[in-house]
Amino acid sequence: MMIGTTLNKRYRIQSLLGSGRCGKTYLAQDIQATKDSLCVIKQFEPLAKDPLSLRKAKYLFAREVKVLKILGRSDRISDLLGHFQQGEQFYLVHSYIEGEDLGQELGSNKRWTESQVVALLREILAILEVVHNERVIHQDIKPSNIIRRKSDGSLILVDFGSIKKIYNQMANAEGKTSLTVPIGTKGYMPPEQKSIKPQLASDIYAVGMIAIYALTGVKPEDLPRKQDTDTVQWRNLIQVDENLAQLLDKMVCPDFRQRYSSASEALMALRGCKLGGKLKLFDYSSLIAVLTLIAAILGGSYHYHQLNNSVEENPNTSYQQLN
Structure with a gap:
């Protein structure tokens, strides 16, 4: 068990959040941080430990880190705080989002x-x-990968399946497609x-x-x-x-x-x-169209009423004379 272990002389593991075929996820405390010390650590360990496989894993890991850093520029996506390799294991450190x-x-x-x-x-x-x-x-x-941040109620997107992606790319590169895990x-x-x-x-x-x-x-x-x-x-x-x-x-x-x-x-x-x-409250174009139609109906009705009164008062008056 890694509970209580300090990784990279910085991250003290507090609890296991999840585990699977491709790796494990931990809640940890950054003992060097002055505030917001909680973080989420994802661990990946390649199945094959030969030098070539480890070099391949290191390359794929670095490529995934680059992508995550770019995405983390958005304040609506979980930020990548750090990454490191310890022995044959690779680690991603993400910000912890407080909320549900x-x-x-x-x-x-x-x-x-x-x-x-x-x-x-x-x-x-x-x-x-x-x-x-x-x-x-x-x-x-x-739903479980979308967090409503407690501080402002905004939705935050987390967990890009990075470890599974690296795992699959490793399996495909080695021709072991039967080991590929659907993400x-x-x-x-x-x-x-x-x-x-x-x-x-x-x-x-x-x-x-x-x-x-x-x-x-x-x-x-x-x-x-x-x-x-x-x-x-x-x-x-x-x-x-x-x-x-x-x-x-x-x-x-x-x-x-x-x-x-x-x-x-x-x-x-x-x-x-x-x-x-x-019709929306401030949809002015639709509102004007409706008012114009109403005005036309009322105007036509008023014209017909005047015409009818004139004919009754003077039956000999022709329609053309009234217009």
């Missing part, structure tokens, strides 16, 4: 309103746009991701499933699907605005070629999605 994950706000038959879901989509897609602009695929977007979570993974051929659109599928979960209160893995197409059957569970339903159907389409290709494209579609096409 989105999963605490979903489920238990809770149903969000359409407006709440649109706002949620807008916030998640805006964060994901930063990721996709760097041509990075998160591959494991799910993702049941219910949020589209077909191409299960086949270990993820696309940017794979992340769009996961975000769409979160939105459907929020609307229906049903976990994605529990939603019925068509056996022949793997299409999610969710519309019969709740009455929802048609524009929003069509947008979500496209986000979770089994064929990634028919989905929005990136967060930017999905965000653009969302901005054009008007719930029910209802």
